[in-house]
Amino acid sequence: MSRGIAVLAQNLDSVDYVEQACILAMSLHATNPNSRISIITNDIVPEDYISLFDKVIPIPFGDSAKDSEWKIENRWKIYHASPYEETLVLDTDMLILQDISFWWEFLSQYELYFTSKVLTYRGEAVTSDYYRKTFTANKLPNLYTGAHYFKKTKFSREFYNWMEIITQNWELFYGKFAKENYPGRPSMDVTAAITAKILDCESEITNNKTSFPSFTHMKSQIQNWSNPKSSWQDCVGTYITRNCEIKIGNHLQTGILHYTEDSFVTDTIINRYRLLLNV
Amino acid sequence: MSKGAILIARNNGNIDYVKQSVFLAKRIQHYLEIPVSIITDSEEYLKLNFDYTVFDQIISIPYNETANTRAYNDGTLFYKTADFKNDIRHEVYNLTPYNETLLLDTDYIIANDLLSSCFNSNNDLMLFKSSEDVAKVRNEKEFDYVSDYSIEFYWATVVFFRKTQQNEIFFDLISHIYKNWKHYTRIYQIDSPLFRNDFAFSIAIHIMNGFQKGNFAQPLPGKHLYTTDRDILWNLKDDKMLFLVEKKNYLGEYTAIKTIGQNIHVMNKFSLEREIDRVNNE
Numbered sequence: 419m420s421r422g423i424a425v426l427a428q429n430l431d432s433v434d435y436v437e438q439a440c441i442l443a444m445s446l447h448a449t450n451p452n453s454r455i456s457i458i459t460n461d462i463v464p465e466d467y468i469s470l471f472d473k474v475i476p477i478p479f480g481d482s483a484k485d486s487e488w489k490i491e492n493r494w495k496i497y498h499a500s501p502y503e504e505t506l507v508l509d510t511d512m513l514i515l516q517d518i519s520f521w522w523e524f525l526s527q528y529e530l531y532f533t534s535k536v537l538t539y540r541g542e543a544v545t546s547d548y549y550r551k552t553f554t555a556n557k558l559p560n561l562y563t564g565a566h567y568f569k570k571t572k573f574s575r576e577f578y579n580w581m582e583i584i585t586q587n588w589e590l591f592y593g594k595f596a597k598e599n600y601p602g603r604p605s606m607d608v609t610a611a612i613t614a615k616i617l618d619c620e621s622e623i624t625n626n627k628t629s630f631p632s633f634t635h636m637k638s639q640i641q642n643w644s645n646p647k648s649s650w651q652d653c654v655g656t657y658i659t660r661n662c663e664i665k666i667g668n669h670l671q672t673g674i675l676h677y678t679e680d681s682f683v684t685d686t687i688i689n690r691y692r693l694l695l696n697v
Numbered sequence: 698m699s700k701g702a703i704l705i706a707r708n709n710g711n712i713d714y715v716k717q718s719v720f721l722a723k724r725i726q727h728y729l730e731i732p733v734s735i736i737t738d739s740e741e742y743l744k745l746n747f748d749y750t751v752f753d754q755i756i757s758i759p760y761n762e763t764a765n766t767r768a769y770n771d772g773t774l775f776y777k778t779a780d781f782k783n784d785i786r787h788e789v790y791n792l793t794p795y796n797e798t799l800l801l802d803t804d805y806i807i808a809n810d811l812l813s814s815c816f817n818s819n820n821d822l823m824l825f826k827s828s829e830d831v832a833k834v835r836n837e838k839e840f841d842y843v844s845d846y847s848i849e850f851y852w853a854t855v856v857f858f859r860k861t862q863q864n865e866i867f868f869d870l871i872s873h874i875y876k877n878w879k880h881y882t883r884i885y886q887i888d889s890p891l892f893r894n895d896f897a898f899s900i901a902i903h904i905m906n907g908f909q910k911g912n913f914a915q916p917l918p919g920k921h922l923y924t925t926d927r928d929i930l931w932n933l934k935d936d937k938m939l940f941l942v943e944k945k946n947y948l949g950e951y952t953a954i955k956t957i958g959q960n961i962h963v964m965n966k967f968s969l970e971r972e973i974d975r976v977n978n979e
Contacts, residue, residue: 540848540849540910541909541910542910643845643846644838644845645845653845653846654846654886655884665908667846667847667848667886668847668848668884668885668903668908669848669908669909670907670908670909672909
């Protein structure tokens with residue numbers, strides 16, 4: 419069984435998501451040296467970073483997000499583009515900070531797996547629904563697509579087919595399944611949750627009793643702070659060692675860090691990884 | 698294995714920690730049935746004014762002044778500023794005569810035998826992490842974390858420890874944190890420059906846990922119940938305590954709360970001393 423990570427990156431004028439994917443790839447190689455990662459993109463991957471990727475794959479079926487601000491219209495294509503039989507899909511704004519090879523054994527019990535429990539930088543389970551009012555109000559499964567897994571099976575394909583249909587007709591489906599706290603724009607998390615509801619398969623695709631696979635979700639309002647600021651980086655400092663261990667607010671980060679703020683990627687972080695991996 | 702309790706008493710002219718220690722030592726002997734030693738800079742005062750035979754050992758330390766001062770409330774309407782001599786706690790590892798030590802603040806009033814189970818535990822270091830304000834009208838979140846963005850809070854009020862290599866490193870680390878307090882207040886986002894043992898112990902536990910959640914320190918049995926110095930200990934008889942606790946939004950008014958058989962951290966030291974005097978004069 420081939421196993422690997424797939425990441426879809428489409429640059430905006432203001433954000434270099436390909437560069438984020440490259441840093442993610444470096445973080446993978448720093449902690450999981452024998453792992454594979456492929457990038458799905460129509461943008462140019464800088465020469466220095468190409469060797470980090472197992473495959474550079476063009477976005478299939480044309481670019482459905484040409485005129486889109488959020489570029490999520492192509493996300494359902496990851497299923498079709500992934501070269502692996504078992505794929506862990508990650509957002510570009512993530513770093514892998516520990517050996518996650520043992521996750522595969524857990525994940526392979528599932529055909530499709532989404533985490534429904536994410537963590538604060540202090541390692542506590544996130545309990546706030548500040549950013550997930552739609553989920554609470556409409557009783558949608560609390561799925562996070564930022565890090566999810568699929569095996570190429572009939573069931574996963576059906577799930578992704580529904581994701582495609584909902585993405586292309588999001589107003590219709592959101593109007594039916596997410597009318598309370600209606601999201602003003604499409605979201606992969608909401609789309610996945612609606613799909614799970616339609617297929618009535620929540621218990622088959624998530625498990626809120628396990629502490630992994632999960633990720634640390636660095637959105638400011640869900641860190642159990644009494645006085646959060648709009649940017650989490652205004653509340654706590656980040657430290658990165660020469661071995662690319664990262665501390666946020668003096669808490670050593672492990673697992674997968676979803677840093678969420680593009681300004682987190684500084685030259686210091688990039689250079690530390692480049693030096694460590696000789697890239 | 699020798700075992701016992703340790704109390705620290707360094708008077709400051711306004712608060713008589715020696716008096717509190719003698720009172721608490723008797724209660725520890727009654728409820729926990731273990732010997733009690735005192736670390737004090739006032740040995741002569743102790744011997745002249747109190748029944749010092751209550752102590753297993755008197756460990757004398759030199760008297761010194763401190764630049765650390767803080768306000769001590771006596772209810773909601775009165776306070777005094779006095780010296781805050783709290784810079785010896787990290788040396789207890791070396792000063793204690795016991796292999797298994799229960800270190801207590803002198804204002805932690807024992808009223809049951811729960812803490813005696815520490816000595817039968819496999820855990821070599823135990824402190825309270827979760828706590829409950831008896832008054833239930835104040836923000837208890839301030840004791841969840843050292844500060845809003847910082848690490849988990851542990852109480853240094855009651856500490857059980859065994860002499861182990863790890864605990865020696867732990868106490869050395871607290872000593873290092875004390876000596877470099879300004880630096881640690883910055884990196885742990887502590888607003889006040891005042892050295893606090895609760896904070897120093899919390900930082901040391903966090904470091905010993907590898908800067909993550911961990912199990913280096915285990916919770917003490919029971920729950921850390923406390924009244925702040927804005928409350929008043931009104932009556933203390935055997936295992937019963939009557940408090941007047943601050944009433945929210947009614948300055949100077951209080952609600953009466955009675956506890957039976959509960960260990961309570963009585964932070965209003967003035968009212969505690971008044972009660973000790975009354976009990977002693979009965």
